Amino acid sequence: MAEESFLADDFLRQLMSVGEVDLLVGIPSYNNASTIGQTLQTVEESLRQNFVRERVVILNMDGGSGDETRQLFERRSERREPSHKGLTTLRTIHRISCEYDRSPSQGLALRDIVAAADLLRARACAVISPATTNLTPSWVANLLRPVYRESLDFVAPLYERSRFQGLLARDLLYPMSRAIFGNRIRELYSDEWGFSGRLASQCLEQDVWQEEAIRARPEAWMAIKAIGAGLKCGQYYLGPKTASAAASGPDIVEAIRQTVGNFFWCMETNQSTWNGRSNSQPVVTIGPDHELSSDGVPPSQEKTFDLFRSGVNELEPILASILAKDTHAQIKAIALTDRAKFHFAGELWVKTLYEFAASYHHAVLNRDHLVQALVPLYRGRLYSFLQEHANSSPDEMEGQSEMLCQEFERQKPYLLERWTAKRE
């Protein structure tokens, strides 16, 4: 078996002693000692409440934590607590902890999870993040159930967001992925998701696990693989999400490097999946397909504008090698406008992103550098968005978001034109 080559002997032995399972829950961890116990408890509770007859295994894949995360997981696993609230499972819930590497990598953790799913012939799997502090038993069940009972192959979560949260996802990743891959999955980049054993086996066959783009963020690639293979994808509304203070997520630069870099890489390696698609299709959605809460005040963003302006100025030769002449000229022109009148139009934003994607394809410069050069422009768009929507209602913001998605779809032929054009 292919997976035998990279799975540790001890881990393999433990998996073999489990035998076949119906459900697998993977918990990738790195220094999550403060929350791992609660996460494990919630997952167990969910399995006890919702999957009484199913054979289940919970895997903790650790990336070399220095704070006893694994030990805490193992200690909790050894403790056989009496069932909560009179609920009991008819099967043993197996718990296995393994260190996949000495440094954290979501991709390598997922590789071991899908290998274990393939080996144990799991029908439905879920990845759960121990950094989520408001995880409830229903979350785990809602990610597993559509796969296990409704034959979906990939289930993305849908979170309730405050108006000014997750703007990279709302203004770039969702509309662009929707236009490119034709599926309206809102949260392609998330810490929790569900997938089928069939998809796990297909992903395991791919020789991509050492790719930098996959090591950091493998989840969108998995969804795109499902879309490409014609498998059923869906999304489940889970509610609001809060993360522990220690894991508040990457900053803008790192987030863009990880997600946009990964997305461009997925475009590059899955061209046949997307270049023939013209429109987007809705996916199976359980619960509301978006939920914006009206709370949250727009953060003060004066420095964001300064960083945009200085970035456009300082990175001029780099941007000139990435963007078309007129797009570059338009960006330079708006960077000179007065802060109060500043507006980064959706049309220009879409054109900019498509030119970045095409330049990534043509490798006009080092690809990581190219993605980093997008950061100042994203800041400009962010500033414009925050100014425009300081007093907008969630419905108005959603309306704007939909218009942006349509703009991405409208301009897709332009992307194809740039993508296939020979470089000067």
Next chain:
Amino acid sequence: MKTVVIQGLSQAYSNLVHMFAEFLPRLLVMLVIVAVGLVVAYALKTILRAVLHVTRLDRLSEEAGASRFLRMAALPSMTELLSRSLFWVTWSGFILIGISVLGVAGLQEQISRLFLLLPAIFVAILILFLGLVTANFLSRAALLAAVNAGYPSPKLLSWSIRFVIWALAISMALEQVGVARQTVIAAFSIVFGAFMFGLAIAFGLGGKDLARDFLERSLGEKKREKYEEPQPL
């Protein structure tokens, strides 16, 4: 008297004929060597070009930023440059061998000295090329990191890195070919030392507040005024 002149002329003529008789075959051999060299060099150039196309060197060169410099200097692509270099180095080698066959006095020694220098020149070119690529890559990485982090004078930082690597590469290349070795080392030490000294003075005078701020933050006496951006994901 007349006889002596005629004898001298006939001697000179026979010497000339003899010299030509000796020289012409050598010239012919030289021309054959040069022609064979041309064919070999062309074949090597074609092979190298094909190999480099397969290994996608041009794409790597684009990514590393070396192609931009080549375009700025009106030079061809990396693949073309390397294959043409190989062509000329090979053909020049054959031409030198051909010239040495002529047996012209004084030239032999110069040619053997040139032959001895050839590997060093090749290594020096390689050092310069690697220096160019490294300087370009690292200076761009520094520029992007500094711009995105909002540091002041990102271009200065980027150019400083580029300058240091260029200075190092050029002095290494010159030392490799053995051009005024002592002078090169001394010049490099002076330039590099002056640069570092300048930086030290600049930081010392211009950045004393920054240094104080850094030390205070490092010692935990002062909290950094963190620039908060909305959570992107």
